[in-house]
Amino acid sequence: MLMQSYWDRQMIPSWQPFINEAVNDMVQAGVQLVSDGQTRDPFVTIFARGLQGCRIRDRPEIIDKIGYSHPITLADLQYVRTLLPKTIKLLGLLVGPYTFSETVVDSYYHDKEKLAFDAAKALNQEARTIEPFVDMVSVDEPYFSTSLPTYAAELLGAVTDRITIPLRLHVCGDVSSIVPQLLDMPVDILSHEFKATPKILDAYSQYPDNKKKFCIGCVRSDNETVESVTEISHHIEKAINIFGKQIDQLSPDCGLRLLNRISAFEKLKNLTAAWEKVVYD
Numbered sequence: 001m002l003m004q005s006y007w008d009r010q011m012i013p014s015w016q017p018f019i020n021e022a023v024n025d026m027v028q029a030g031v032q033l034v035s036d037g038q039t040r041d042p043f044v045t046i047f048a049r050g051l052q053g054c055r056i057r058d059r060p061e062i063i064d065k066i067g068y069s070h071p072i073t074l075a076d077l078q079y080v081r082t083l084l085p086k087t088i089k090l091l092g093l094l095v096g097p098y099t100f101s102e103t104v105v106d107s108y109y110h111d112k113e114k115l116a117f118d119a120a121k122a123l124n125q126e127a128r129t130i131e132p133f134v135d136m137v138s139v140d141e142p143y144f145s146t147s148l149p150t151y152a153a154e155l156l157g158a159v160t161d162r163i164t165i166p167l168r169l170h171v172c173g174d175v176s177s178i179v180p181q182l183l184d185m186p187v188d189i190l191s192h193e194f195k196a197t198p199k200i201l202d203a204y205s206q207y208p209d210n211k212k213k214f215c216i217g218c219v220r221s222d223n224e225t226v227e228s229v230t231e232i233s234h235h236i237e238k239a240i241n242i243f244g245k246q247i248d249q250l251s252p253d254c255g256l257r258l259l260n261r262i263s264a265f266e267k268l269k270n271l272t273a274a275w276e277k278v279v280y281d
């Protein structure tokens with residue numbers, strides 16, 4: 001069989017309505033840094049499907065050495081760019097290699113660290129592939145909050161190697177006990193669930209001399225209840241008291257893809273309105 005159609009499936013036009021919907025909702029709600037919405041698959045599966053050495057059964061499974069043979073998210077990002085007004089920026093999203101190693105079934109390496117570093121090398125190639133087309137790359141490492149490995153900074157460095165655009169690390173969950181390690185990570189911006197876990201704000205307030213920038217989670221991504229503009233603006237003011245000008249972005253705590261579309265839209269809209277309230281009131 002000719003395999004070209006297999007590799008071209010990322011371009012299947014029937015997928016575009018889902019991307020349109022996610023992107024248009026973000027733009028309509030006033031979001032200024034927009035992603036592709038990760039509509040295709042859960043975020044680990046998107047990359048497991050695209051990397052060499054992986055196959056998808058019930059869960060992604062590693063059956064050979066992990067490698068990079070073709071762009072994974074590039075086509076969707078280029079498509080999103082065509083939908084965006086010129087003033088809106090584009091965010092590339094990568095699964096973190098540690099979270100990848102914790103999520104997949106390993107039938108090849110039997111060595112989590114080795115698996116994670118090979119994944120990091122492959123993800124660095126994806127980062128370099130998308131770098132000319134996006135304004136920022138965000139690496140998603142939720143598993144850092146439950147079991148931060150000793151090699152975390154080195155591993156992340158392998159993903160971000162030679163990337164010169166702004167880099168963000170997103171770690172959801174309670175990170176209040178690993179703040180010093182997070183401040184040493186080779187990224188510009190740290191992104192956390194500050195709304196669901198406000199004690200993370202207190203934890204960072206113990207390190208006032210840090211040089212990082214922050215992305216403040218301002219609405220919960222784990223329940224449908226839409227926070228009011230007043231509630232969100234109070235949360236933003238609390239964050240400003242601690243981080244001041246180091247705040248680079250306001251965002252939902254985590255991705256909103258599991259919420260119903262109306263709640264997700266209303267949360268984004270209220271977040272934009274709360275930001276305007278804080279800036280202009």
Ligand SMILES: [Zn+2]
Pocket residue numbers: 142170171172253254255
């Ligand atoms: Zn998250």
